[in-house]
Amino acid sequence: MLQLYQRTAHELHNLLLNKEISAEELNLAIFDRIESVEDKIAAYITLTREKALEQARAVDQQIKNGERIPPLAGIPVAVKDNICTDGILTTAASRMLAGFVPPYSATVVKRLEAAGATLPGKTNLDEFAMGSSTENSAFFPTRNPWDTGRVPGGSSGGSAAAVACGEAICALGSDTGGSIRLPASFCGVVGFKPTYGAVSRYGLIAFASSLDQIGPFSRDVTDCALLLNIICGHDPLDSTSARFDVPDFTRFLVNDIRGMRIGVPEEYMAEGINPGVREVVEKAIALLESLGAFVEYTTLPHTEYALSTYYLIAPAEASSNLARYDGVRYGFRARETSDVMDMFMKTRSQGFGAEVKRRIMLGTYALSAGYYDAYYLKALKVRTLIKEDFDRAFEKYDLLVSPVSPTPAFRCGEKTEDPLEMYMSDICTISVNLAGIPGMSIPCGFVEGMPVGLQLMGRHFDEGTLLRAAYTFEQNTDYHRAFPAL
Amino acid sequence: MSHYETVIGLEVHVELKTRSKIFCDSTTEFGGEPNTHLCPVCLGLPGVLPVVNKRVVEYAIRAALALNCQIAGFTKFDRKNYYYPDMPKNYQISQYDLPIARHGYLDIEVNNEVRRIGITRLHMEEDTGKLVHQGTITSTPYSLVDYNRAGVPLVEIVSEPDLRSPEEARAFMEKLKTIIQYTGVSDCKMEEGSLRCDANISLRPAGSGQLGTKTEIKNLNSFKALYRALSYEVERQTGILSKGGRILQETRTWDEEKGVTLPLRSKEYAHDYRYFPDPDLVPLVIDPEWVEDIRNSLPELPDARRERYMQEYGLPAYDAGILTSTKELADFFESCLSAYPNPKAVSNWVMGELSRLLNASGMDITACKIKPSQLGSLLQLIDEGTISGKIAKTVFEEMFASGKDPGDIIEEKGLVQISDVNTLMTVVAEVLASNPKSVEDFRSGRERALGFLVGQVMKATRGKANPEMVNRLLKEKLLQEKL
Numbered sequence: 001m002l003q004l005y006q007r008t009a010h011e012l013h014n015l016l017l018n019k020e021i022s023a024e025e026l027n028l029a030i031f032d033r034i035e036s037v038e039d040k041i042a043a044y045i046t047l048t049r050e051k052a053l054e055q056a057r058a059v060d061q062q063i064k065n066g067e068r069i070p071p072l073a074g075i076p077v078a079v080k081d082n083i084c085t086d087g088i089l090t091t092a093a094s095r096m097l098a099g100f101v102p103p104y105s106a107t108v109v110k111r112l113e114a115a116g117a118t119l120p121g122k123t124n125l126d127e128f129a130m131g132s133s134t135e136n137s138a139f140f141p142t143r144n145p146w147d148t149g150r151v152p153g154g155s156s157g158g159s160a161a162a163v164a165c166g167e168a169i170c171a172l173g174s175d176t177g178g179s180i181r182l183p184a185s186f187c188g189v190v191g192f193k194p195t196y197g198a199v200s201r202y203g204l205i206a207f208a209s210s211l212d213q214i215g216p217f218s219r220d221v222t223d224c225a226l227l228l229n230i231i232c233g234h235d236p237l238d239s240t241s242a243r244f245d246v247p248d249f250t251r252f253l254v255n256d257i258r259g260m261r262i263g264v265p266e267e268y269m270a271e272g273i274n275p276g277v278r279e280v281v282e283k284a285i286a287l288l289e290s291l292g293a294f295v296e297y298t299t300l301p302h303t304e305y306a307l308s309t310y311y312l313i314a315p316a317e318a319s320s321n322l323a324r325y326d327g328v329r330y331g332f333r334a335r336e337t338s339d340v341m342d343m344f345m346k347t348r349s350q351g352f353g354a355e356v357k358r359r360i361m362l363g364t365y366a367l368s369a370g371y372y373d374a375y376y377l378k379a380l381k382v383r384t385l386i387k388e389d390f391d392r393a394f395e396k397y398d399l400l401v402s403p404v405s406p407t408p409a410f411r412c413g414e415k416t417e418d419p420l421e422m423y424m425s426d427i428c429t430i431s432v433n434l435a436g437i438p439g440m441s442i443p444c445g446f447v448e449g450m451p452v453g454l455q456l457m458g459r460h461f462d463e464g465t466l467l468r469a470a471y472t473f474e475q476n477t478d479y480h481r482a483f484p485a486l
Numbered sequence: 487m488s489h490y491e492t493v494i495g496l497e498v499h500v501e502l503k504t505r506s507k508i509f510c511d512s513t514t515e516f517g518g519e520p521n522t523h524l525c526p527v528c529l530g531l532p533g534v535l536p537v538v539n540k541r542v543v544e545y546a547i548r549a550a551l552a553l554n555c556q557i558a559g560f561t562k563f564d565r566k567n568y569y570y571p572d573m574p575k576n577y578q579i580s581q582y583d584l585p586i587a588r589h590g591y592l593d594i595e596v597n598n599e600v601r602r603i604g605i606t607r608l609h610m611e612e613d614t615g616k617l618v619h620q621g622t623i624t625s626t627p628y629s630l631v632d633y634n635r636a637g638v639p640l641v642e643i644v645s646e647p648d649l650r651s652p653e654e655a656r657a658f659m660e661k662l663k664t665i666i667q668y669t670g671v672s673d674c675k676m677e678e679g680s681l682r683c684d685a686n687i688s689l690r691p692a693g694s695g696q697l698g699t700k701t702e703i704k705n706l707n708s709f710k711a712l713y714r715a716l717s718y719e720v721e722r723q724t725g726i727l728s729k730g731g732r733i734l735q736e737t738r739t740w741d742e743e744k745g746v747t748l749p750l751r752s753k754e755y756a757h758d759y760r761y762f763p764d765p766d767l768v769p770l771v772i773d774p775e776w777v778e779d780i781r782n783s784l785p786e787l788p789d790a791r792r793e794r795y796m797q798e799y800g801l802p803a804y805d806a807g808i809l810t811s812t813k814e815l816a817d818f819f820e821s822c823l824s825a826y827p828n829p830k831a832v833s834n835w836v837m838g839e840l841s842r843l844l845n846a847s848g849m850d851i852t853a854c855k856i857k858p859s860q861l862g863s864l865l866q867l868i869d870e871g872t873i874s875g876k877i878a879k880t881v882f883e884e885m886f887a888s889g890k891d892p893g894d895i896i897e898e899k900g901l902v903q904i905s906d907v908n909t910l911m912t913v914v915a916e917v918l919a920s921n922p923k924s925v926e927d928f929r930s931g932r933e934r935a936l937g938f939l940v941g942q943v944m945k946a947t948r949g950k951a952n953p954e955m956v957n958r959l960l961k962e963k964l965l966q967e968k969l
Contacts (some may be wrong), residue, residue: 084533097532104526106533209765238535239767295816302704317765320565323576324530338630346570367567367760376762 004029005166006483009075009223012169016074019260023056023063023074027118030076033166034120042142043152045081045164046089047121052076055118059173062116071226073116078168080159081122082129083214084203085109088119092205093137094127096325096332096351101479106203107235108172108214115230120168122157127353128322129179130209131155132425135416136355143442144186145413145484146450150409153183153425156217160187161422163217165484170227176207177310178404181441185400185404185453188443188482190224191217192469196436197242199237206321208314209240211433220480221442221471225249228463244461250466257477258292260420260465261397267303268428268455269404276447276481281403284444284454284473288401290470298397300389303431305382310430312366312379316354319363358419383434390435390457398465400457402428404441408450432457440466443479451479490689490727493697493722495647499640500672501613501680502545507637508612509536509579514639514676520618520632528637529933530574532862535766538563542610542639543770545587545671547780549641550608552669552787553662554568555590557777562769563610563697567760570657571629572615585609586772592665592730593656593789603658613638635679647686647697654717656709659683661814668813676708687716687722688733698723699733699740703747715740719747734782791816799829808837814851818858825862835861839879855889856882864892872896873903874953905952907959910943913951914959917942928964 004012004026015021031049038044058278059074079085082092084102086109091097095288105113112119126136133144135156143155144150145165152161157174160183163171173180175193184191192215206212235241264285269278272302289295327347329334334346352360366375393400405425415422431437437460441453454473456466474480509516510527527534547557564582570613590605615633618627643662646720649655663674674681679854688700703719706712738747763769786794788810795806800828810816815836822832844850864885868878873896884895896902904910918925927935936957941958 082533084531090532092532100532102526102531102533104531202535203533206766237537239537240535240765316762320577320760320762323569324532324574325566326571326576327567328571329529329574331529341569366727366759369758369760369763370764372760393517481566 003033003166005033007167007169008219009072009169009226012075013071013073016059016069019063020418023059024053026074027052027056027076027098027120030120030166030168037165037167038485040148041145041161041165041167042140043123043158043165043167044078044121044140045093045124045137045158048088049121051088052120054117055113055116056361059116059118070115071341071424072112072170072230075117075170076120076168077112077117077227078120078123078159078162078171079109079112080125080156080171080173081183082125082174082205082207083109083172085119085367086121088122090122090205091139092128093125093139094325094352094356095138097262097330098138098218098332100331102203104203107200107237108231109203111144111230112172116134117230119169121397123162123171123173123485125154125158125179126155126327127356128205128318129155129174129176129212130318130355130359132178132422133181133410133412133415134158134183135412136353138353141412144409144450145486146188147409150411150450151186153186153405153453155179155183156191157183160184160189160191160196163187163189165486169219170223172214172227172231173217174204174207174212174214174225175429175433176211177215177315177433178426180217181404181429181439181453181455182425184217184441185396185455186409186451188451188453188479188484189217189219190221190443190480191215191441191453192224192228192463192466193432193439194228194232194463195242195438196433197240198232198244198438198461198463200233200238201242202235202237204319208317209321210317211310211314213433216255221467221474222250224295224440224470225253225467228467232463242461247464249463249467252467253471254468255472256292257288257469257472260293260399260469262288262293262469263298263393263397263400264268264295265300265302265303265393265400265402269297272427273403275407275445277403277405277407277452280445280452281454285401287476288473291468291476298393298400298432300386300387300393301388302382306386306431306434307427309382309386309434310426311362312375312422313383315359315363316366316376316379317363319367322352322356327351355419370432387435389427389436390431394459398458398462399469402455402457404453404455407445428455436460438463438466440470442473443468443482444477445479446472446482451482489692490694490724491694492651493573493647493690494649494652494653494689494716495686495762496645496649496658497686498643498645498659499682500549500643500666500674501639502542502639502671503673503680504539504545504639506539508539508542508610508639509637512637518634520630520634523634524636528574529633530636536579536764538767538770539639543586543772545612545639546641547697547772547777548784549588549643549666549671550581550587551666551777551781552784553587553590553592553605553608553643555586555587555605555608557772558875559771559772559774560584561586561772562734563764564761565764566611568757570614571631572617572633572636574615574633578612578614579764579767580611580642581609584769585832592658592661594661596651596653596657600942601648601654603648603654606644606646608641608643610667611642612636613639613640622825632897641703652713652720655685655716656713659709659712661788664811668785668787670785670813682706683712685712685716687719687723689720689727699735701733701735701747702737703740704737704750707742711740711742714745715747718745720749773909785813788813790827795829799833801829801833809833812851818851818854821858822861825859826865828865831865832861835865835882839882840886854886856885857889860885860930867892867896870904870958871905871952873901873952874949876953877901877903877949880949901950903952904947905955910951910955910959913943913946914956914963917946918960925964931936
């Protein structure tokens, strides 16, 4: 018999409706689980037990009053610690923001609250979401529940690990170059990066504004659709959030992909990919074909430039976005400084970790007079070419599939000494951010006992096709039911 | 004076008087306790995003059209990156290569010569906060920062280097201020910082087509400071050049007390702003129909209004210029005309008594208690002979102080002019009887004695006697008795 912390949100919703459990019991079960495994996983920076229980009791009251409760009411949804929560410590896993308590909540947090979801806590990440393993957290690394000697992926490693091991039912993360999909893949959960503009970024501590997007983690595709229903939609506080008709995403939960045209970009299956991962992914593709999809290999010719393009655009934006952390208004301030410029320099030297500083320097350089045209402007042009690759592909295909990462979760410390090696983990995911299209990771098998994710990529605002393919895959496999033994 | 030609270009910042800030809904109100006009957005807290205030774009277009600019069909915001503690984000959201407007001009008149001064561009940006140093800027132990002003909308207006003297620079600023005020998008109060300017100035041999090395002058807080600083700089640069020296390209600050420009430490101010498009804001596509609507809503601008005052009202250029120097004054003047359609008479009163009282009390026309219709009735009362011109001035002062109707004041104070012959004759007789010496003087041919006697009658009637009648009656009487 499954424990409460192993169930999905939609299953738990039925248990709540049938009064088999109370929301308070559910949340207490989650905190019991946290108590027993958090030592090994370290998914959370901050736990908000009292808040979660209070929210849960409010939901129980609604149930008691015979009110209709929305699908995620009472369900614990963890939030990545780079998403602002009013009155609750929000650090972006940086020493720079140690002690920072925002006076406002992100739009997604307000939407979750309005939907009755409870907040168990704020999850760990690579500092300012810069990294692929959650080892760049200024506080502590998060471990992979499938093998605590391995990384959970990053940067949303805390959210992925929490959902994977039952420390939360669902979670929110953010994805700038793969930060939802990579940890979802490494931890064996569903992760979704929506179309750029589908979800408000208001309250998300910016890393690279033109690439950042908030998205959900869940145990199955149904929960993913339920979360998208809550977080998607126009927000007047975010100029880049799109005005579009948000569908009920659950209507795409159809076990049928007959006639769907699926392309497999050969660049994503090229050498460098772990043979085990290749085998698992090829098997998954074969399954999609056997379920009636039309599948063929295709090409995204500018893929080889994606990584360098990304590492110009993202750091350039980051260098400006992170300029505000200077010790004047909030967060960390260096002691014993001689004047204001000295204070800025010491604060930033001591407050940021090595990877953040590396990217600030890269970005500052790329935007500097005399280099702007050669680096930043050139990168913007290549970004357009990458987008056009996808546009062309989507003339022929409804969906593209690939591995999320060339390897399964790597060992802790394995790549921390070599930033470039670490950057390569995102080779399959960053193009999706550059193009602004939706991308998803679903569990599709195991290699070396570690989960492997299948990446689905779709047209702008065509989240529905991804969900439909993912749901169909899920209905015909059992990978999503696997639970790590801790 | 010299064989050098002066070349000046101005960079003007104008605060737009929208109710809320450029990227959030915090108030733009001037003053207020430090750090009270704030929200997470204008404080640049982690995670916040800017959303452009449409009214700011409208005001910028309004100002740009009044300055004869071309409005861009496509415009965007960029980030200007530099570190300074008065900037919440350590970048300023501004416009770099695609400003909202370009290619404008305005006409100035100096020494009866009209010159057209080009306007390179006009763009929108956010204002910064304000540092309050505890001590002087160089010796302060610590500084406080007030972010109330951070995010207040600005337009920056950049002139072409078309100005040729400090006089022209001042005339440009005065004209710019008048035009912007007419459009209603800014108060343009230099003392509150809603109008600010920096000047670029260089000299070159007269007739040369090349520009000399320029200096940038900051801290110009009044028209007077602008004029004095530029005059000083012309002299300083002339001195250096005529001795064969070279001008250092630098930023200098105007020291009002010492009356000199001084170099600002140039090292810290050598910036690479690393401009790039702000990814948090989407580019704006400006609807030409919207621009036309704004153009059609512009009021008659000062040049056109001045011209009309000369043509339609027959006023001299000087009068027309003063009356149209602010929209409020011109509106006041025209409202008076609808009550009393004699432009010259109204102009005399507005430019004379009214200006005198306004100046003396340091008020501007918007605070004036006298309604235009009241000035009209006053002039009517003079025409009807109810009061004399002299009494009218007393009544006017009272109107200025209390805002009461002239009729009420006249009644309250018993100031109605005495034009009754019998009453006046009695007073005249008394005055003649008690001033035999003056009567004698007049009769022996000293005409000036008449003035004294008129004065005595006025005094006896507390100024209410109809002066023309007094004059006539006195003369009659004196000449009669002489016979």
